[in-house]
Structure formats: structure tokens, C-alpha cells
Amino acid sequence: YKAINPMMKVPAIVHGGKTVTECGAICAYLAEAFPDAGLAPLPEERADYYRWMFFAAGPWEQASTNRAMGFNVPSEHSGMAGYGDFERTLATLTSILDDRPHICGDRFTAADIYVGSQIAWGVQFGTIPTTPRLTNYISRGMARPAFQRATEKDDAEMDGYGPETPPANA
Template identity: 45%
Template structure:
């Protein structure tokens, strides 16, 4: 199997992807992008993702951007890890639903809420309304312990990371069901390893900036 090249910036959305790579036991080459220094807007990285966003991966001839797509691709690439229901598994549809729901509905809703702006008219809004998004997610997790019941998938790594930072920034309410879920996911060793590595990289970047 070709090695994966993973483009990552510490303490960003791509941190969850790094957790996923660790959970999958994947071999990968890491390309660190210093977003505080603006490296995501330089031609070298814009050739990878013209939007200047992370995460992104290269695997052989395949270049994959967009967070949900990266998770789906990686989890399918390592079926033995058991983090993606197979195509003929009844859980495959719900797994795809909740992975895509994050980028198509949840992120637009929380960004609008963070910026204190109203959603688009209902006929145009990609998510309807903020309260419905939060209630839909909370109702699903009440059936837990994971999004798909007793089975943990790559979608839970995505959502565990996402709820951790959105609750931390105050754009998602810290409902008991969310708190239990975040605690369950972030207690996994892979989350702790990534947090430690991200902190070390950030400190290294700050030291380098101080010497410049």
C-alpha cells in the first residue's frame, strides 16, 4: 500500500484526522502547515488545496480534501480497524449520514451562531435552523454510547473532536449528553497522544517565531 501524506496544522480541524490515523494504525508521512505563519496561503500548499484548508491527504495518485471525505476515505482504506461499516452492512447508510451531516449542516449552523448572524431563508439554508441541528444530534447520541449505538466508527472520532472544540468555544451548549460523549471519546489514548504532540508543535513554532 502506498504511504499516506497527511497535511496537518496543530490545534485545527485536522487534529481529529490525526487521531483517526492513530486509531487506524496507519503509516503516514506528516507535512506540518504553520497556519499562524500563513503557510496555508502559500503556493506550495494552495497546490494541494486551493482553499488553504486542512486536513488534506495524498495517497498514491489520490488527493483528498474536505474533512468528511478524508475520514471516509481513510476508514475504508483500513477495513481491519473496523471503523467503517462495510457496503453491505445496514449501518453503512447511517454512518455516511452522520459523517456528512457534520460538514453539511453542523458546521454552517455553528459558524452562523458564532458570528451572530441569522441563517439563510429556510428554502436556501443548508441546515434549516440551529436549534434543530443541535436537537437532532443530541437525540441521536441519547441512544448511544456512540452515534451508531454500541459500535464506534470513524464518525465518532470526527464528532468527538468537533464537539470538544465547539463546546470549548461556547458555540454549542454543554448538554449532559454531549459532555458524556466528549469525555468518552477524548479519554481514548489516541486523543491524548495527539493533544500532546500538537502542544509540542505549537510550542516549537512559538520558539522559532521568537527567534526570528
């Protein structure tokens, strides 16, 4: 696996002889590589799509990881942290859901897969406070038939593997 991703992080994919790492990059790449899935942004959705994909990969991931590890940026250094503080970052992230069902508006895109998975992970592991707005957003994503199929495949792949026994294709 180190040959695929020297960082030894998952996920990583190899498609068409090219390696793609980082969750947001993989989501964006697959959305463009398989346009019939309808997950790539339409021209009028691109600004929101890229804004929130990069926000989730940068400020949000940094803020939520720091919080999960018990690190809080001292207020006098919040301007240097790249995200301010966790509360501001969470408020910014949840504000996008104030007036729309999905990250880019009315249509589900790869941004919802990536941002939604970040939110769901945080709620599941208690690093994000559960709010009705976030719960509703996560529930809409999890109710999608494609999510159900992916979960079934993932569960079948992981069946029988414990923490000390990685899947054969890892």
C-alpha cells in the same frame, strides 16, 4: 500548500498520490484505507454512518459557522437555509446520542472522530451550549488511548510554534 488544496484549508492529505480534502472525507477515506483500525462502518452501520457524516459536514457545519459569526437565518427563510435554524440542527445532532453511546450504535467509528471533533470544537470555543449529554460523549472520545496518543503527537508537533510561526510541514 495551495498546490495540495487550492482552498488553502486544513486539513488535507496526500496518500497514494491522491489528494483528499475536507475533514469528513479524510476521516471516511482513512477508515477505508486502513481497515484493520476498525473505524469503517459495518454493513448494518452504513446508514447511520453516512447520514451523520454528511449531516456534520453540511447542515451542522453551516449552522454552527453561521452562529459563530453572529448570523442567524431569519425565520421566514429557514426553509431555504438547508438546515433550518441552529436550535433545530443542534437538537437533531444531540438526538442521536439519546439511546446509544456512539454515532453508529455500540461501536466507535470514524463518524465519532468527525462528529465528535465538531462537537468538541464547538463546546471548547463556546459556539455550542454545554450539556451533560454532549460532555459525556466528548469525554468518552477523549478517554480513548488513540485520542491520547494523537494529542501527544499534536502537542509535540506544535510545541514552540506561535500563531505567526507555522509548523515546518505546513
